[in-house]
Amino acid sequence: MTSERARPVPRKYVLFDVDGTLIDAVANQRQVWGTWAVRYGLDPDEVYRVALRTRPMETFAAVAPHQDPLECLAALHTLEDEDVRSGVYAAFDGAPELLSALPSGCWGLVTSNYEHRVRGRFARTGLPVPDVLVDAAAVEEGKPSPVPYLLAAERLGAGPEHCLVIEDAPSGVKSGLRAGMTVWGVNTPVAVEGVHRHFGSLREAVPEILAFTTGAPGDSAI
Template sequence: MNTSAGYVLFDVDGTLIDALDNQRRVWAAWAARHHLDPAEVYRVALRTRPSETFAAVAPALDPAQCLAEFHALEDEDVRSGMYSAFDGAAPLLRGLPAGSWALVTSNYEHRVRGRFSRTGLPLPEVIVDAAGVSEGKPSPVPYLLAAERLGAAPGNCLVVEDAPSGVEAGLRAGMTVWGVNTPLPVEGVHRHFASLREAAPSILAYATAQSIVN
């Protein structure tokens, strides 16, 4: 049973896993298949979900086929691409109390598991992925579902994010939101850290200093 009053909900890509180059390569490969400008496609992809990206950059293409192609490229990248965890991620996750943390990702659980296996990161009991929600970030739905599955009140949850859409999702869920791995604060965050390693002591303190006896 979890005895922590503080729960931590982590975004994955850009927060725990450094997948920026991988995402850029996957989008470039997809763009090349359709003779599109990779730089422009990636610029759009950075601020939209894949289905919205396809609609914006290739409205004449079948979105279902585009998504199938993109998923296949992502799956291949999980198998063969090079991944690394951000500095400090492994000891941070291993130091959190069991049942006190979750992953909330716009990706799919099988890819998250593959990337965590490749980088040696531990997995939590709760993973909320794109397949598990009807609305993705910046909707608060993914973070609210993670809190519900942990048995946590939103006000007792800390969201750790790097992207504006994730920050907005956490704020709309009524949670504390800390930003990491960006040189400047994302608008709205309650605290900003230039790196995950810098944030790790404060994240651990949030999850452990509020320990209670049930």
């Protein structure tokens, strides 16, 4: 009697948000938006509150509806590019160890920022850049649409059911969930609504993320 061939075990994949998940950029984002707000005579705290939950063009429409949105965007881009060159950045504790330990080809980045800024920040913090990086320019629909995470999975050759999303923000969590992926939250004092698991810090999640990449189909990731 011929034994049946063992079916190959599908690989597991990890997709990371960047700012707030791998890179601690909260102070930088607040400063950039604060400088932008002052330039337009707006309240920095109110502008930042809106910017946290919307994309830039949506932020401009909400806080500066009478301004030229393209001019607003150009001003913001100039400030952000300068911040990449001169701002102070740090990787969250555990990020270098985690990214260095992940097998090549099984992880990627999904960010609402732009690739050149991500590469600049990673270069300054010593983090490795994967082959798959989906940025704001790669998609027409950003988070919370599922499109960014689905595109990253496609580029990795992965099915959504084999992907783990690591996020810190509500819009990113919704994006991963809508893509049909497992979503874990990190770096927040309380769990973002919808996450399958919550970790107060990235460091706490490191061993669990590494274990996920070696888990067999059917293993619980929740």
